[in-house]
Amino acid sequence: MSVPQIEELTIAAAHEGFRSGAFTARDLVDAYLDRIAAVDAAGPALNSIITIASDARDQADRLDAEFARTGDLTGPLHGVPVVVKDQIETADMPTSFGNVAAAEYLPAQDATAIAKLRDAGAIILGKTTLPDFATSWFSTSSRSGVTKNPYDLARDPGGSSSGSATAVAANLALVGIGEDTGGSIRLPASFCGLVGVRVTPGLISRAGMSSLVVPQDTAGPMTRTVEDAARLLDVLVGYDARDEFTGAVVVDGGGATYAESAAPRSVEGLRLGVLRQAFPDETDPDGAQAASVLETALATLADAGADLVEIEIDRLDEQVGFTSLYTTRSQQDMDAFVGARPDLPVQSMRAIVEAGEYHEKLDLLEAIVAGPLDPTDDPAYLERVLAQTAFQRQVLGIMAAHDLDAIVFPDSKLPAPTHADIFADRWTCLTYPTNTVIASQLLFPAITVPAGFTAHGLPVGLEMMSAPYSERALLGVAAAIEGAIGARRAPRLDTVEA
Incomplete structure (x- = not known):
């Protein structure tokens, strides 16, 4: 076996390795499986992966045979090992949604993604691991316990896409897929030094993905580079008759591929709205560390030619x-999802709480x-929905008034918390x-990229958001910021202690 160098490997580099004969898809799978055994199941015991595909090597062998026969890659992700949040249904592996009661549930078909x-x-x-039905910013799960942050094993990787973040950050797979309703891709990506992308809801099908708040739910990439995230989007985005929200691709309008949009470029001339209201409290020691990283990152962008514009959102x-x-709509949406699956041993969210089958x-x-149970039982439900559109208009107005390419702020006001603090x-x-x-x-798209590390070695992410369906332009902004800051670095798992 030729052992590929998997640390910080990209999709393009993997494909070059296949074409040059340096290694095969089987070599790549073997290398990742060896690393999973060494640092996820043993050693630091990151606990990011719930289930390994029993046929992963067979999948690779089939791809290698086809490549040997034709000399061509079978598709844009040929031989790319992907880890997927266990919120997304797979017909060949159990999908637990992070819940102990659903641990052995085997879906009838794959999710569209x-x-x-x-x-x-x-x-x-x-x-990969997640908290029960994706209901936390932390990794706490009745199915898998807690997952460790690869940069500090005493800390949490964030949620709810906890396992995908840890696995990709620790180079246990080439790329990962998470899910984001309120930040479940971007928060763990920021805590684990990754790129995380939330698209405008509807661009990626949610068919076969458990619900939390249907109008806000979306799957998305978790990667080590903006380019790899864009390559995943080129595959994932598209209409699906199983999810009526995906009619949104008509609004998206097409154009350049996402990968073309993420080509390297300069930040010079970019107009970035800096939302100071979302920055850390510098009187808090942890907040001060994060703030220092963010100020350094902003100074780097300004020195490279970005135009930083201070903005404020009224009553943010x-x-x-x-x-x-x-707390108004989720129970209805979550119950509708489990209710449509008679083979899933979960009747409702209330049933698992009453039975104590949750973390x-x-x-x-x-x-x-x-x-x-019915969101319209909340007297303020209509007002909340109408307030959302007013919120959108206000922020779009700010972007228009200042001619902004994106609004930037930290994903979190603090670095990753310790497990001890979570349990206390x-x-x-x-x-x-x-x-x-x-x-x-x-309902805006947003991308996080690594901004740097605190004095204690904890990653801090910088989020950028823009108008709905502006993903291509936003990827360009993210690629430029990634290139200017250059903050991604792999965790040193050989030097940390459990």
Whole structure:
């Protein structure tokens, strides 16, 4: 076997390795499986992967045979090992949604996103950890316990796409897929030094992906580079008759591929709105460390020619709080998803809470179950929905008035929390100071890229958001910022201790 160098490998480099004969898809799968065994199941025991595909090597062998026969790659993701959040259904592996009661549930068919990945030549390497039904900013799960942050094993990788973040950051797979309702791709990506992309809801099919707030839900890439995220989007985005929201691709309008849009470029001339309201509290020691990283990153962008414009969103915290639909709508959407699956051993969210079949630290799940079964039973429901569109108009107006390419702010006001602080309730899901909900509740696309590291070696992410269906332009902004800051670095798992 030729052993490929998998640390920080990209899709383009993997394909070059296949074409040159330096290694095969089977070599690549073997290398990742060896690393998973060494650092996820043993050693640091990151605990990011729930299930490994039993036929991963067979998938690779078939691709290698086809490549040997034709001399051509089978698709844009030929031989790319992908890990997928266990919220997305796979017909060949159990899909637990992070919940102990659903641990052995085997779906009847692949989610549309999984089918698209397979059709493009990707190898679904395994399924990754998440909190029960994606209801936390942290990794706490009745199915898998907690997942470790590869940069500090005493800390959490963030949620709810916890396992995908840890696995991709630790080079256990080439790329990963997460899901984002309020920030579940971007928050863990920022805590683990990754690129994470939330698209405008509807561009990627949610068919076969458990719900949380249907109008806000979307799957998306978690990668080490903007280019690899764009390559995944070129495969994932598209209409699907199983998800009526995907009619949104008509609004998207097409044009250049996402990968072409993410080509390297300069930040010179970019106009970036800096949302100081979302920055850390510098009187908090942890916040001060994050703030220092962010100020250095902004100074780097300004020195490279970006035009930084200070902006303010009127009543930001009030608008974010009022437009949140978790405790109003989520129970209906989540119950509709499980109710449509008679083979899934979960009847409702209330049933698993009453049976105690969920992790004890899921205060959001408890709050959802305490809310109405029908969102219209909330007297303010209509006002909340209307307030969301008013919120959108205000922010779009700010972007237009200042001629902004994007609005930038940190994904979180703090670096990754310790597991000890989570279990001691220093923060709960409902009190943790994440900013990712801003773009989610605006229904805007957003991308996070690594901004740098604190003095304690913890990654800090910089989020950029823009108008709906502006993903191509936003990828260009992200690629430029990534190139100017250059903050991504792999964790040193050989030097950390459990």
